[in-house]
Amino acid sequence: MTTFGLLDWLITAASLIVTLAVGVVVKRHVGNIEDFLVANRGMGTYVGTASLVSTEIGIITYMYQAQFGFLAGFSAFVVGLVTILVCYCVGRTGFVITRLREMEIMTIPEFFERRYTRGVRILAGILMAFGGSLNLGIFPIIEARFLSITMGIDARYVGWTMAVLLLVALVYTAVGGMVSLIVTNYVQYLLLAAGTLIVTVACLRATGWTAMTAAVTAHGNGHGFDPFRDPDLGPAFVLWQLLLWTAFMTVWQSVAMRTFSTRDTRTGRKIFTLTSVLFLGRAVIPMAWGIAALAFFWARAEPLAPRFDADPRMEIERLDRELARDFETELPRGRIEALLPRLERLETLASTAGAEEALARAKGRREELGMVAMPWMLAAILPTGVMGLMMAGMLAASVSTYAGYFLGWSSVIAQDIVGPCLGRELSGSARLQITRLMVVALTAFIMVWSLVYDVPGPAYFYLQVTANLFMAPTLITVVAGLYWKRASSAGAALAFVLGAAASLGYLLPDIGLSVATAGNASWALAALGLWLGSLAFPDRRAASSEAA
């Protein structure tokens, strides 16, 4: 049962109203498309860092990272180490970001038209819009669960609550663009940082580091500490994460827009150096909340009585049946402690007896528990008043993410698909209007998508694969375009088609590739496509200059 009361509602509502007011007031500083998309390239180091980080942290981030920590234990922290390493290296070296900033572009696909052809720009834009929308489309599904649990909102009204949040983000993004984003992101960052610290202190007080370590040791099935030995992670996963995060830091549209909005390349690099520290926390801190939730509910669980005389197969069937029934009744009440012991025994028995179907169902149920354990723990441990402060931080994080992604993906749709397909040069005000229209269309899409789509597997994997769908080919074609003279348009197009196809291997259930296989295959095929396509079909321009 949540303690979310009137005081908490007032704090939450006040934070949203202030954000909306700030976002709308600065609208008068926006005059043209360059102000709207890249704030006339005037962003400084600290607000740039706040803007980048608050865009990339939402309730969705806290939810999937906590789920990952709940499922993989401390092994999940390896992702945090990958992010700080990659972000710091990009900041120090200026890899890709310096060259793109110097070109004064506004979207990543714009680079493809300058370096390759308009066709490559449109193809890249379509894949980015497709993957980005799929990625964004599950945010409301998962965030609604957080709000429903922690605020105690009836399921009938969760959709409306999400609609209000999206509307707040939509209004100030559509009217003020990047200028509104930068200013509101600063306020939102302060709120989300305070919320993050409140939750972390509450988690540590409720459980303690020793209990967290003990829970992973006792219930991690021999895993949870060494990421290279974890069956769901391993060296292939770490390699894929290194590649994906390099792409994320350099060519992910919402991150790249911050790079394009900086005053100069030096400021851009400084932002990445500071962000690297925050990105370590972005991963590790909520993962620790997930581990704390594991420790919290195991500490409340009652041990199961031993059943020495039971036939393992009969016990598997009984536990499977009981869990199917009790998930319906216990989970909506947050009684995770009533489910964990039986789930663990089912997993152990099914694994020993080779009962694959029961094991798969148990795995799905554990993922389900991992998704809601952290919010249920917060609902149980945070007192009234503190709940409101936490929620103000969470909603600030969420609204800033929606706003940043709305602007990022709508700018790609407007600038790189609609604009080029019309076949004529549009005026600045026409492009501004189209971008605003796309923000509205995107909002409508994700509201519908979130109602009809069922996420396969852990949310972390889904989000990473939908991003990988276009990020692998994007980074490869950008790097080749910058540093390899022979890279051709045909090679770039082939890289996009093959790279996207490999990622779909995870999303389409009939193919069923593992997440690391699909991720790494996407990179390998995109690189192969670029190389073969460029050698087999060189651009006329490059061929003629070589002949000369």
Add this chain to the structure above:
Amino acid sequence: MSWQAFWAIVFFASLAGFVIVSALIAVHGVAEIRELLDMLKPGREKR
């Protein structure tokens, strides 16, 4: 060093880093926003 000790160091270092950088943002952010809006003002007036 054991994995347990290593992850404890990573967690508490990340928490400390998060607090320090957030404090820097809080302190320096307002002046940067003012500069940004001032920079946009002349362009707006011209338009």
